[in-house]
Amino acid sequence: MANVAEANPVTNTAASVGGPSWTRWLVVVVPYIWLILFFVAPFLIIFKISLSDTAIAMPPYLPTFDGFGNLGEFFSELDFENYIFLTEDPLYIWSYLSSLRIAAISTLLLLLIGYPMALAMARAPSSIRPTLVMLVILPFWTSFLIRVYAWIGILKPDGLLTLLLQTVGLMGPDQQVQIFRTDYAVFIGIVYSYLPFMVLPLYSALEKMDNSLLEAASDLGCPPWKAFWKITFPLSMPGVIAGAMICFIPITGEFVIPDLLGGADTLMIGKTLWTEFFGNRDWPLASAVAVILLIMLVVPIMIFQNQQKKVV
Amino acid sequence: MAKTLGPVKRKFSPWTDPNAVPFIRFENITKRFGDFVAVDNLTLDIYEKEFFSLLGPSGCGKTTLMRMLAGFEEPTEGRILLQGQDIRGVPPYRRPTNMMFQSYALFPHMTVEKNIAFGLEQDNMPKGEITARVQELLKLVKLEQFAKRKPNQLSGGQRQRVALARSLAKRPKVLLLDEPLGALDKKLREETQFELMDLQHTLGMTFLIVTHDQEEAMTVSDRIAVMDKGIIMQVATPAEIYEAPNSRYVADFIGDINIIEGKIAETASALGAPGTVRIESEGLSIAVDQECQAVKGDHVAFAIRPEKVRISLDAPADGSINAFYGEVWDIGYLGDFSLFIVRAEDGRFLRAAQANVSRLVDRPITFGDMVWLTWSRDAGLVLTR
Numbered sequence: 202m203a204n205v206a207e208a209n210p211v212t213n214t215a216a217s218v219g220g221p222s223w224t225r226w227l228v229v230v231v232p233y234i235w236l237i238l239f240f241v242a243p244f245l246i247i248f249k250i251s252l253s254d255t256a257i258a259m260p261p262y263l264p265t266f267d268g269f270g271n272l273g274e275f276f277s278e279l280d281f282e283n284y285i286f287l288t289e290d291p292l293y294i295w296s297y298l299s300s301l302r303i304a305a306i307s308t309l310l311l312l313l314i315g316y317p318m319a320l321a322m323a324r325a326p327s328s329i330r331p332t333l334v335m336l337v338i339l340p341f342w343t344s345f346l347i348r349v350y351a352w353i354g355i356l357k358p359d360g361l362l363t364l365l366l367q368t369v370g371l372m373g374p375d376q377q378v379q380i381f382r383t384d385y386a387v388f389i390g391i392v393y394s395y396l397p398f399m400v401l402p403l404y405s406a407l408e409k410m411d412n413s414l415l416e417a418a419s420d421l422g423c424p425p426w427k428a429f430w431k432i433t434f435p436l437s438m439p440g441v442i443a444g445a446m447i448c449f450i451p452i453t454g455e456f457v458i459p460d461l462l463g464g465a466d467t468l469m470i471g472k473t474l475w476t477e478f479f480g481n482r483d484w485p486l487a488s489a490v491a492v493i494l495l496i497m498l499v500v501p502i503m504i505f506q507n508q509q510k511k512v513v
Numbered sequence: 514m515a516k517t518l519g520p521v522k523r524k525f526s527p528w529t530d531p532n533a534v535p536f537i538r539f540e541n542i543t544k545r546f547g548d549f550v551a552v553d554n555l556t557l558d559i560y561e562k563e564f565f566s567l568l569g570p571s572g573c574g575k576t577t578l579m580r581m582l583a584g585f586e587e588p589t590e591g592r593i594l595l596q597g598q599d600i601r602g603v604p605p606y607r608r609p610t611n612m613m614f615q616s617y618a619l620f621p622h623m624t625v626e627k628n629i630a631f632g633l634e635q636d637n638m639p640k641g642e643i644t645a646r647v648q649e650l651l652k653l654v655k656l657e658q659f660a661k662r663k664p665n666q667l668s669g670g671q672r673q674r675v676a677l678a679r680s681l682a683k684r685p686k687v688l689l690l691d692e693p694l695g696a697l698d699k700k701l702r703e704e705t706q707f708e709l710m711d712l713q714h715t716l717g718m719t720f721l722i723v724t725h726d727q728e729e730a731m732t733v734s735d736r737i738a739v740m741d742k743g744i745i746m747q748v749a750t751p752a753e754i755y756e757a758p759n760s761r762y763v764a765d766f767i768g769d770i771n772i773i774e775g776k777i778a779e780t781a782s783a784l785g786a787p788g789t790v791r792i793e794s795e796g797l798s799i800a801v802d803q804e805c806q807a808v809k810g811d812h813v814a815f816a817i818r819p820e821k822v823r824i825s826l827d828a829p830a831d832g833s834i835n836a837f838y839g840e841v842w843d844i845g846y847l848g849d850f851s852l853f854i855v856r857a858e859d860g861r862f863l864r865a866a867q868a869n870v871s872r873l874v875d876r877p878i879t880f881g882d883m884v885w886l887t888w889s890r891d892a893g894l895v896l897t898r
Contacts, residue, residue, distance in 0.1 A: 421632030
């Protein structure tokens with residue numbers, strides 16, 4: 202290391218400014234170690250399982266790795282059978298498509314609800330903005346699972362919503378709200394749960410926008426409603442993309458909400474995955490489902506990232 | 514960018530014509546933000562095709578006054594007339610004013626071209642005409658080859674030009690410039706000042722400029738309003754403001770000036786000429802040729818610019834009037850002239866500027882020399898405010 206530093210005085214100076222070079226090296230390496238340990242390694246294990254065959258054993262698949270001596274035999278038993286099966290049974294394709302549909306609609310709803318909220322927060326007097334941000338974060342103080350359970354209490358036929366509508370008189374005493382265990386309940390649950398994740402990136406994009414830009418637009422003859430579409434919205438695009446990504450990706454793989462609030466016909470890949478894994482104990486097939494899901498989501502993430510680089 | 518000379522200074526003084534109708538009139542304007550009074554019962558007339566400056570320190574209300582004209586703020590009291598029309602309640606996007614913002618406020622997601630065209634598009638101008646106008650403006654601000662760039666790909670000076678072109682695009686009746694040249698270095702600023710004057714003359718618009726830079730205001734303006742704490746201290750031409758400030762505040766704000774506090778000793782013609790006053794100030798006797806409302810015994814200030822003070826090693830022949838004796842305390846060598854700071858025995862300072870007319874490294878007067886500072890009776894002035 203000393204030789205390198207001598208040969209390259211620029212590096213040497215930089216090192217003396219930022220502390221010894223090994224600390225800088227450590228800062229870079231730690232996140233990579235984290236990623237390798239908790240993302241790459243598990244993914245490789247899942248990928249290996251997805252190439253295996255199911256078996257009544259412990260663990261429930263074959264082959265298992267038993268030393269380097271039988272490496273050739275080990276690899277010869279791996280195949281893409283499970284992936285081929287995924288294309289043969291329409292259940293999986295429908296699950297994927299239905300998940301994407303639900304995620305897309307939910308993301309759109311989140312944008313429609315979250316954008317006005319974020320805008321109102323960004324335009325609020327700066328003294329109350331921290332309070333508003335706090336209020337958006339507040340639901341995180343209660344477990345996600347408990348909050349989704351609470352929605353069961355609200356949406357079930359004899360739940361709080363029915364009670365409310367009956368009390369107000371919008372509904373007769375013999376009528377009940379019939380949205381529990383339907384896609385509507387799933388949308389309500391998703392929008393409710395993910396709203397902070399949409400509002401916060403939008404807010405941060407809108408909040409740092411220079412108000413003089415809107416004044417300039419107005420000064421040049423552009424009324425406020427037009428200025429929103431010409432100035433505010435295009436400039437908040439990074440926030441829109443970030444919010445949409447943060448919501449769309451996990452919603453696609455969402456399991457808890459459709460399981461608790463959705464009906465039997467609510468097809469989502471997360472539910473299918475769970476059923477394969479715990480219901481059918483078909484670990485290899487479930488792993489294949491997971492690998493495909495990951496690939497499906499990595500591609501749009503990369504496209505988005507590329508786009509954002511272009512915007513900035 | 515080639516250095517362009519401003520137009521020959523025209524004889525333009527509608528404010529002296531009692532029949533002239535002001536183009537913009539601020540009438541008893543007061544603006545309060547909570548308890549803070551930004552503008553205090555201010556009345557001001559600006560004439561068509563005038564290049565008018567609002568000059569003052571930050572927080573003096575000059576920007577607020579301009580923003581009220583643009584429509585971003587409404588006056589708490591009083592009214593603003595534009596060509597005789599009260600413009601209260603007219604939103605900014607319907608006012609015939611355009612503003613060049615201090616921060617430039619360029620739209621970061623649009624190209625230079627799009628930024629300039631923005632205002633024209635709002636007016637639904639035909640596409641061909643927009644393109645032509647944008648080309649014309651790009652040429653005017655010498656940015657033709659930057660048309661497709663985004664603002665963040667431009668230098669500070671180029672951005673300032675885009676902002677100027679954008680504010681000129683709609684050919685507004687009144688162009689408002691908020692600290693327009695603040696971000697530029699001195700040389701570029703001076704060039705741009707002359708270009709602004711050129712432009713204003715060619716386009717025949719009314720320019721209202723807000724600045725805290727007195728040199729800038731002096732260079733470009735037909736008239737200057739010096740503001741302090743929400744009120745106007747003086748409205749006059751640059752020469753009048755400089756040579757005949759009406760108060761200690763204005764005198765001190767514009768340029769460098771010596772101010773000596775004293776009392777009126779004589780106002781009569783005892784000194785030989787009518788309209789002459791004599792001021793006594795702790796042993797210093799000052800005579801000024803000036804009509805003055807103050808009477809004997811009044812506390813006044815005598816103000817004189819350093820360049821009007823002569824410095825000499827020899828005692829003046831005509832006695833002790835308008836003479837200050839002291840030691841050279843400090844010399845500021847500024848290239849074109851030197852500033853001598855002279856300290857009297859009683860600890861008072863007086864500054865004298867001397868043009869460096871010859872190329873001498875060693876000046877005849879140097880630190881520690883005992884010198885006489887003298888000035889003629891028409892060089893300084895008496896300030897009662």
